[in-house]
Ligand code: FES
């Protein structure tokens with residue numbers, strides 16, 4: 001999987017420019033630029049290795065990983081960590097669906113639009129870090145109880161987004177939940193159950 005994923009990126013040089021344009025800012029941009037320059041210098045010298053070591057704080061654990069500077073956080077989590085973190089899903093890969101949502105310092109972010117090198121010094125929380133099979137968080141439990149998924153690909157993103165939102169607004173209306181989820185798409189049309197689960201989770205936490 002790593003191989004095919006990486007091969008696909010190798011055939012997609014536009015991603016680097018795209019990410020430089022929309023995915024990074026400030027000090028992170030400077031670091032990424034520096035790392036890209038370094039990697040490009042390696043390429044020009046004929047050396048194939050443009051990898052850099054980054055340490056990611058994933059669900060409270062420091063994880064070292066070797067990646068190319070252009071590697072997205074989503075790719076690093078799913079394909080470069082061992083063991084992999086596969087809760088965030090690869091669906092659109094261009095920041096339109098929300099299936100890859102993780103929390104960066106508690107705020108939802110599309111991990112397909114964040115470079116791994118830009119995620120250092122941030123607390124990365126994936127759906128795995130919200131609860132465990134033995135101890136689901138309120139949103140995870142409500143999704144199970146309300147049967148709020150069909151294919152399930154969008155589900156980790158919704159659970160992550162809603163979990164963060166309920167911390168901000170523990171007693172939301174249906175309209176507010178819909179608004180909070182506007183960056184997450186479900187192609188199966190499970191929205192009513194998703195929203196019911198969010199409201200049930202809020203109720204169970206309040207109760
Ligand atoms: S996979 Fe990241 S937004 Fe769709």
Ligand code: FES
Nearest residue numbers: 150154186187188
């Ligand atoms: S359950 Fe969301 S896309 Fe199918």
